[in-house]
Amino acid sequence: xxxxxxxxxxxxxxxxxxxxxxxxxxxxxxxxxxxxxxxxxxxxxxxxxxxxxxxxxxxxxxxxxxxxxxxxxxxxxxxxxxxxxxxxxxxxxxxxxxxxxxxxxxxxxxxxxxxxxxxxxxxxxxxxxxxxxxxxxxxxxxxxxxxxxxxxxxxxxxxxxxxxxxxxxxxxxxxxxxxxxxxxxxxxxxxxxxxx
Ligand code: MN
Numbered sequence: 001x002x003x004x005x006x007x008x009x010x011x012x013x014x015x016x017x018x019x020x021x022x023x024x025x026x027x028x029x030x031x032x033x034x035x036x037x038x039x040x041x042x043x044x045x046x047x048x049x050x051x052x053x054x055x056x057x058x059x060x061x062x063x064x065x066x067x068x069x070x071x072x073x074x075x076x077x078x079x080x081x082x083x084x085x086x087x088x089x090x091x092x093x094x095x096x097x098x099x100x101x102x103x104x105x106x107x108x109x110x111x112x113x114x115x116x117x118x119x120x121x122x123x124x125x126x127x128x129x130x131x132x133x134x135x136x137x138x139x140x141x142x143x144x145x146x147x148x149x150x151x152x153x154x155x156x157x158x159x160x161x162x163x164x165x166x167x168x169x170x171x172x173x174x175x176x177x178x179x180x181x182x183x184x185x186x187x188x189x190x191x192x193x194x195x196x
């Protein structure tokens with residue numbers, strides 16, 4: 001059985017960047033629906049006991065869509081921390097060095113990431129990932145896709161499905177993406193980068 005992840009913060013802790021109402025719908029309804037759908041689809045199949053990462057690499061259709069969305073949202077919701085904890089935080093090493101090395105500067109990285117989020121047509125996700133050599137890359141993934149299917153290790157993501165921002169930002173996707181930097185938990189992103 002797949003289960004809904006618990007949030008590592010209170011549902012209103014990310015305000016005003018992400019409202020409690022958005023968290024309640026996005027985590028409590030959208031993600032819960034993907035979990036319920038996947039459990040129905042995999043019952044009695046080879047996927048029932050597989051890790052999400054493996055399902056995403058081996059499945060297609062409804063199983064892929066729901067497993068991919070669970071994996072994506074699990075990484076998404078676990079990467080945030082309340083603004084107040086994060087306001088003065090420096091990016092930890094070795095991630096800070098890698099961002100400067102591969103994008104020129106932190107500001108250049110943010111600009112490319114936001115541009116790829118804004119220009120992704122339709123629903124999907126923009127990702128920062130690491131390749132096998134630890135080089136950082138930004139990719140656009142449509143719908144439920146995750147960069148692990150390209151052999152990359154996903155580190156940071158922004159959800160550009162309208163359900164992620166329409167309650168708080170309406171059509172202003174760029175403003176939403178720009179605001180999200182305030183609540184990124186860089187310790188968590190660096191942990192993903194250095195893990196394995
Ligand atoms: Mn979403």
